[in-house]
Amino acid sequence: MAETEDIAAVQADIAFWLIGPARLSLSPGDIVTGLIDRLAAAGVPLLRVRIGQRVANPMTSAWGVIWTRGKGAERYTVPRSMLATPSYRGSPFEWINETRQSFRSRLERLEEGRDHIVLLEQAAAGGTDYLVLPIEYGDGSVQGGSFTTDRPGGFSERDLALIEGLAPAIAAALEPAAMRHSMASLLEVYLGTGPADRIGKGAFRRGETTEIEAAVLVTDLRDFTGLSERLPPGDLLDSLGSYFEVVVDAVRSEGGDVLKFIGDGVLSVFSAEEHDREEACMRAARSIIRAFGQPAVSEKPFVAAVHVGSVVYGNIGSLDRLDFTVVGPTVNYLSRLETAAKLLDKKAVCSKEVASVLPPGMIRDLGRHTLKGFADPQAVFEIRAVDR
Template identity: 50%
Template sequence: MAVADGGRDVAEWLVAEGRLLTDPVALVDAFCRRLIAAGVPLQRVRIGQSITHPLLSAWGVVWTAAKGGEEYVIDRKVLATSTFVGSPFEAVIRSRRPLRRRLDGLGPDDHGVFHELAAAGGTDYVAVPIVYGNDTVQVASFVTDRPGGFGDDEAALLERLRHPLAAALEPTAMRRSAASLLRTYLGVGPADRVAEGAIRRGDVVAVEAAILFVDMRGFTALSERLTSAAVLAVLDRYFETVAQAIVDRDGDVLKFLGDGVLAIFPVEQAGSAQAACDAAVGAVRAIRDGLATGPDPVAFAAALHLGPVLYGNIGSPDRLDFTVLGPAVNLTSRLEGLAKQFDRPTVCSDPFRQAWAGTTEPLGAHPIRGLAEPQPVFAIEA
């Protein structure tokens, strides 16, 4: 079969069956194997996708004839390094035009990626722009190790396939960007629920959860002592440390309230009430360790409670908020005030104490606004 005939089959597959695949690794693997069956000698293929994310700049799939496809992500900081600056990917994104480079006879001015590919046996390189409907430019690169490189007809085919490839990849890329944005602004658990269809006002569920409220101490004094830029740097470090500690233990960060953070650890997801409480205390300990270092150590107060919460969408018809609410949430926020009052870094309620297996210190029963009876409060040496 001529390469051109095989290329038409690949193009038809991309815009029909290929675009229905939701797994980008499976899509790229099937695409590459069809190209090989059409007579294109592939050694390595890399397809990069930009992503809307505060920390990551791109994700993609690297495929090799030996290993198949593997997904990768690129940190946003890489964009300022020589890994990207001056690279063939940057050249294609800027010019929006294909790029071809024979990999034999490279010179010192050629980008390092060409030298790496040549050292791995590559003989020819073709990169093509993949333009999506929102006018963003992605890149697909193709490498062969055949002596003499790609034939001109093969290189031309790879360039022609960029539009069908865009049609197949764009649905997957848009789903990935949408999921990334949802997780960034809502948290993992809420984002997954919204993606599954929980988008109507009043679409809430009752869940049992360990509830964590963390609040920074000494922010006013800090803001008076430091410059605005330094204060923002401390806040960034504080929120990143708190959020990462929670997410690492399968908790959901639901709210940033001034310099406070509200999170939950659902019991069903954790497997038991004790496991949810263990995860919450583990997060507090990780926050403590993370904030205790550096030129400006940050103090905080934390409150823990175990109870039922309503979890879902509330708000107006055109502006919804995915959050938790209920008496258990109110109790947790008021416990945090007692932590500051007693100058204890971490306090918990009696339901939390009973479910958790660790050691606590009784601080007595105290009136809590909104509750008829004084509530027992306990200190945790987290």
């Protein structure tokens, strides 16, 4: 009876901290660290704790916090592809997701080939007992919290009762942070880092735009119409996917934001608000050079164009459907440049405004050419470094 009262009192103290101060003011890492400190003070010796958070994201399956004695807490992410690997299939985490029940395994007498690799890894690290706890959120999803001890003989019945009884409070403390992270990561996947950050901070009303100075980049596959006629739908999507990956990685590596995919086109922006105009143009040009340097480009040739100037940046659309994008004369002119690149059979071109701030060896004057919508011929420059 006394031990039951002791467990209830300790649980109440830790739960009050989790639901109150921890939930309101601490990061996920600090919440996990504080929980471990309180469990240790209650006599539960922990070697490692991992609390994962599943997310609705096409790229990422989960993120979470891993605490290890002597190292502290670290954030981690799990790619969605991990769900198809032996590391997840048949694992304790798959078990608790499917059954919503706790999983416990002693770690002293494991056998390779019989016991799951997760258990073998815990034993190799010095663990003697392993508990995985289902942590249920308000939306019905199940998160996983694993607790490893290195105490000889493993967890006591008191340890197990104490940890398992804290599951609702752990969920209450971590769910708000998990929901914020899920929303932010999903926005970033579809909108890019910059727009996602702006919308996350409240810039989500129609017409909530700002005029900024930026270098704008557009890329477009050559002969996409012919490609779509030659390839089956599945192969076409694979081809588009690998091309998009090359461009997106290149843009992000230079601090740009990919705003949208338009058919086979990619529209990206390099803000000159945080950097000056010259640096924005250089980052856009370097992203092109990086993209054209990838092996996949030879199989999926594309063209690129860069212009710099003022753009209207923000939410544009109807009453019930918004798009975060850039519009204005700068973007219109960029479209004309991209068409010129195809007509001139050049990999990458830029406007005279961009050419004026790039190193002379990076560009070549292609002369003046007629662009749709402009009465006078316009100067077009080739970005030559893409051939190096």
